[in-house]
Each structure stands twice: as structure tokens, then as C-alpha cells.
Amino acid sequence: MTISDSEAAYVEKVRNDRDDARGEAWRLKVLLEEIKLTLRNDWPADAKVQWLIERLEV
Numbered sequence: 001m002t003i004s005d006s007e008a009a010y011v012e013k014v015r016n017d018r019d020d021a022r023g024e025a026w027r028l029k030v031l032l033e034e035i036k037l038t039l040r041n042d043w044p045a046d047a048k049v050q051w052l053i054e055r056l057e058v
Helices: 005-040 045-057
Strands: none
Touching: 005 045
16 A cells, blocks of 8 residues: 555654654753753842843743
């Protein structure tokens, strides 16, 4: 049984969407860890807030 070009394109799109979602989930996990570490840091509160604002604008 062979698949049509449109079926192959759909499978490729689903794979790409899945990979994109996994990549986004990983970036969010990393960002969350950066935020947690920043909040635990000994920096003054205003420095923490400034760093978080700059980081989240990216």
C-alpha cells in the first residue's frame, strides 16, 4: 500500500508541528528555571525585576 503525496505532506506537517511543540515546551521549561534561579538570587529586588523584564521581552 502506498500513500499519496497529500497524505505524505500531511504526515510531514504533523511531525513538524509535534517537533515545534516539543521545542517550545523545552524553551518554556528553560525559561521557568531561569526565573526560579533569578528569584532565588541575592540580587536586590529591583535588579531581579529588571532582569526578568528584559528576559521576557526576548
